[in-house]
Amino acid sequence: MTLKQKLKTLYQRAYKDKLKLFRRTIRTSLKDPNLALDYLRFRRLTAKKHWKLAQPMLDKIGGRAVRIKDARLVKEVAEASLRLGDQVSYTKWQVEIARINGNFRPNDWTGEDLSDATLWISFRETEKQGLSDGLNLTGYVKKASSDAKYTVLVVEKRLVDIFKRTLPGVR
Incomplete structure (x- = not known):
């Protein structure tokens, strides 16, 4: 240049x-x-x-x-x-x-008390995208799931076994 x-x-x-x-x-x-x-x-x-x-x-x-x-x-x-x-x-x-912008759903979590609620977390990765986002967010999932009565984690199939071992209380 x-x-x-x-x-x-x-x-x-x-x-x-x-x-x-x-x-x-x-x-x-x-x-x-x-x-x-x-x-x-x-x-x-x-x-x-x-x-x-x-x-x-x-x-x-x-x-x-x-x-x-x-x-x-x-x-x-x-x-x-x-x-x-x-x-x-x-x-x-x-x-x-x-x-x-209207991109916030009414059921999105904003930090309120989860002690009597089910927290649903979905990592929207595909096989082509890789696994890094899901793995990088494990600590946050662990913290949020400890505050919730139940936690459901939806991940790409290659991550299921890893998260089962890392987060045993999460379904």
Whole structure:
């Protein structure tokens, strides 16, 4: 890649990001002007690398974005939470995005008490995809299943014996 191509790419990225920010600010200000201002303050703080001042703003911005059903802004809050090392908030905002977009089923678990319930976990892997996701999530399944009265785990057939040995209380 030549220097001219690198400069062109850099310019396009900077220009597109500013244009994206401008459009998002206009769209958000039509629904909630104060949210748009808070979002701009957050962007300024992160640009100056004031992480400790920016992080507390995420919950406020995310909550208001959920109220106006702005999935794009909630997604940006989720990504910012992840970049700032807050995986719990990232997961919370991902659930909210699914709700806003209509991809959240009413029977999906959101962390409520499972002591008198059956937890159904399904790993949607095919034989072509491999086994890594199911194996990587074993620790989470073990933790969630310990809180539930019953746990049913649906996995690809090659994983059945492994999970029977690893998680004996799970069906």
